Amino acid sequence: MSFNIPIGPQHPALKEPISLRMTIEGEVITDADIRLGYNHRGIEKLAEERNWIQNIYLMERICGICSHSHATCYVQAVERLMEIAPPKRGMYIRYLVSELERIHSHLLWLGVAGHEAGFDSFFMYVWRDREIVMDLLEMVSGNRVHYAINTVGGVRRDLDETQKARILDGIATLRKRSEYYLHIGANEPSFVARIAGVGLLPKEQAVALCAVGPTARASGWDRDVRKEDPYAVYDELEWQVATADTCDVLGRVVVRIKELLESYNMIEQMIKKLPAGDIAVRAPRKAKPGETVSRYEAPRGENIHYIKANGTEKPERLKVRAPTLGNYAATVFMLKKGFVADIPLIFAAIDPCICCAERVVTLVDGRSGASSLVSLSDLRRRALDRPANALVKGKAEWPF
Amino acid sequence: MTDAELIAKLQADLGGRIEIDNPGPRRLFLKIAAPDLVPVVTRLRDAFGVVFLSTISGLDLGATFEIIYHFSTPTQDLNVRTEVPREAPRVASITPLIPGAILYEREIQDMFGIVVEGIPDGRPLLLPDDWPAGQFPLRKDWHYDRPVEVIPGGES
Numbered sequence: 174m175s176f177n178i179p180i181g182p183q184h185p186a187l188k189e190p191i192s193l194r195m196t197i198e199g200e201v202i203t204d205a206d207i208r209l210g211y212n213h214r215g216i217e218k219l220a221e222e223r224n225w226i227q228n229i230y231l232m233e234r235i236c237g238i239c240s241h242s243h244a245t246c247y248v249q250a251v252e253r254l255m256e257i258a259p260p261k262r263g264m265y266i267r268y269l270v271s272e273l274e275r276i277h278s279h280l281l282w283l284g285v286a287g288h289e290a291g292f293d294s295f296f297m298y299v300w301r302d303r304e305i306v307m308d309l310l311e312m313v314s315g316n317r318v319h320y321a322i323n324t325v326g327g328v329r330r331d332l333d334e335t336q337k338a339r340i341l342d343g344i345a346t347l348r349k350r351s352e353y354y355l356h357i358g359a360n361e362p363s364f365v366a367r368i369a370g371v372g373l374l375p376k377e378q379a380v381a382l383c384a385v386g387p388t389a390r391a392s393g394w395d396r397d398v399r400k401e402d403p404y405a406v407y408d409e410l411e412w413q414v415a416t417a418d419t420c421d422v423l424g425r426v427v428v429r430i431k432e433l434l435e436s437y438n439m440i441e442q443m444i445k446k447l448p449a450g451d452i453a454v455r456a457p458r459k460a461k462p463g464e465t466v467s468r469y470e471a472p473r474g475e476n477i478h479y480i481k482a483n484g485t486e487k488p489e490r491l492k493v494r495a496p497t498l499g500n501y502a503a504t505v506f507m508l509k510k511g512f513v514a515d516i517p518l519i520f521a522a523i524d525p526c527i528c529c530a531e532r533v534v535t536l537v538d539g540r541s542g543a544s545s546l547v548s549l550s551d552l553r554r555r556a557l558d559r560p561a562n563a564l565v566k567g568k569a570e571w572p573f
Numbered sequence: 574m575t576d577a578e579l580i581a582k583l584q585a586d587l588g589g590r591i592e593i594d595n596p597g598p599r600r601l602f603l604k605i606a607a608p609d610l611v612p613v614v615t616r617l618r619d620a621f622g623v624v625f626l627s628t629i630s631g632l633d634l635g636a637t638f639e640i641i642y643h644f645s646t647p648t649q650d651l652n653v654r655t656e657v658p659r660e661a662p663r664v665a666s667i668t669p670l671i672p673g674a675i676l677y678e679r680e681i682q683d684m685f686g687i688v689v690e691g692i693p694d695g696r697p698l699l700l701p702d703d704w705p706a707g708q709f710p711l712r713k714d715w716h717y718d719r720p721v722e723v724i725p726g727g728e729s
Contacts, residue, residue, distance in 0.1 A: 492628070
């Protein structure tokens with residue numbers, strides 16, 4: 174007897190509302206199907222009606238968590254089309270914000286992973302520490318979420334000596350704590366038992382399904398745009414691509430914490446090497462006809478923008494592919510052969526957005542067709558209760 | 574492998590079928606005819622290790638649609654472009670070669686009305702279920718007129 178469970182369309186474990194239809198046999202998921210478009214805002218069409226400067230702010234609003242990724246990927250492309258080179262100091266500040274954003278995104282994700290695995294103290298510790306980097310971002314850019322620091326030709330705000338010192342202080346604290354989290358994430362027996370072997374994605378499948386970012390790297394595929402297509406400042410820094418070969422959620426935890434440690438190194442190097450000079454150059458209003466492909470390693474993986482200019486002040490075509498779309502095909506694979514109780518964990522393992530509002534799952538009874546609404550937190554509680562209610566020794570009635 | 578070495582190898586291997594443009598470091602644009610798509614992608618995958626597809630872009634050029642397949646290897650970006658006529662926009666599916674292409678092929682079907690032949694799962698992906706047939710939003714002749722907002726009681 175197989176059942177169908179529709180998950181979504183309003184399902185905020187992913188950044189966009191998405192509809193997943195699960196076919197289950199008992200507790201095992203035998204098939205998963207995906208339907209997108211519930212949050213399609215027509216941004217590519219809209220971008221054709223906006224000028225080069227207006228589009229920076231439009232691109233920034235594609236995503237709430239990695240807003241800087243889209244804006245940076247876009248301005249990189251526009252600078253190439255306009256044939257202007259931003260000053261070195263501006264570039265360092267731009268990619269400093271990139272790495273700070275990666276830290277906040279990975280810490281956010283790490284907390285969510287802890288929460289979905291039923292390890293809420295881990296979640297609270299990590300999110301407390303995330304405030305350190307959020308404060309640094311607010312200090313540097315003036316905003317906690319949409320930094321709006323990019324402009325075509327450089328950045329809009331400079332750094333002073335006090336700010337540099339405060340960034341180094343914050344990073345030193347975060348490094349000590351992240352080392353401790355790496356120790357917990359990879360060694361705490363109950364946490365490891367919950368996440369090891371969940372959401373398996375073997376390397377050959379990661380390659381075939383074109384997975385990106387930490388999901389691909391946790392399957393032992395060492396691809397990182399910052400290394401293989403080193404844009405801007407990344408070839409001047411010393412760092413390593415973090416990988417793991419366990420191919421499961423445990424590997425994704427380890428990869429992300431290792432990336433945090435690499436980001437701390439990069440930020441310290443950028444602050445020490447920060448050159449003097451201007452932060453931006455003046456950009457023309459129009460771009461010559463031409464086309465370019467811009468790639469950027471966002472916290473979730475490769476972000477790619479293709480832009481074609483037609484000589485006016487507006488783009489002819491602007492194509493955006495965000496990393497999450499690249500990982501959907503792999504997610505469907507990971508869900509198959511998994512357990513219903515692992516759905517929240519597998520979702521959380523590719524994408525960490527929880528800033529959306531309510532989480533609802535509709536459970537449809539395959540025989541009667543009756544459906545009931547269950548909030549995801551309730552589903553999670555049921556998943557956690559399942560082993561507790563099982564007929565094991567601890568629950569058995571004492572005969573005397 | 575440097576750009577020049579790769580271009581020389583590609584030209585030796587696929588010479589008659591492709592036109593190569595190299596506008597910047599690590600960026601290669603390969604132009605091919607639409608019927609050559611599957612043989613060229615097969616050859617790129619098997620002989621050049623091009624296994625990773627970033628995305629597929631569609632462009633409305635007026636009389637034709639251009640489709641760009643953005644591949645990348647650890648050393649280069651290969652953008653394979655082809656054109657199909659507007660009257661009969663049909664292109665072969667590369668999903669049997671690269672399974673990760675499925676969502677991007679479904680996306681260009683939705684957005685440009687390009688028929689991907691041989692796609693294993695060609696259902697609509699992005700547009701709403703009640704979307705009218707024959708409306709393809711990213712074509713240049715498609716415009717959206719925002720309905721006039723009616724405020725009950727008129728503007729104050």
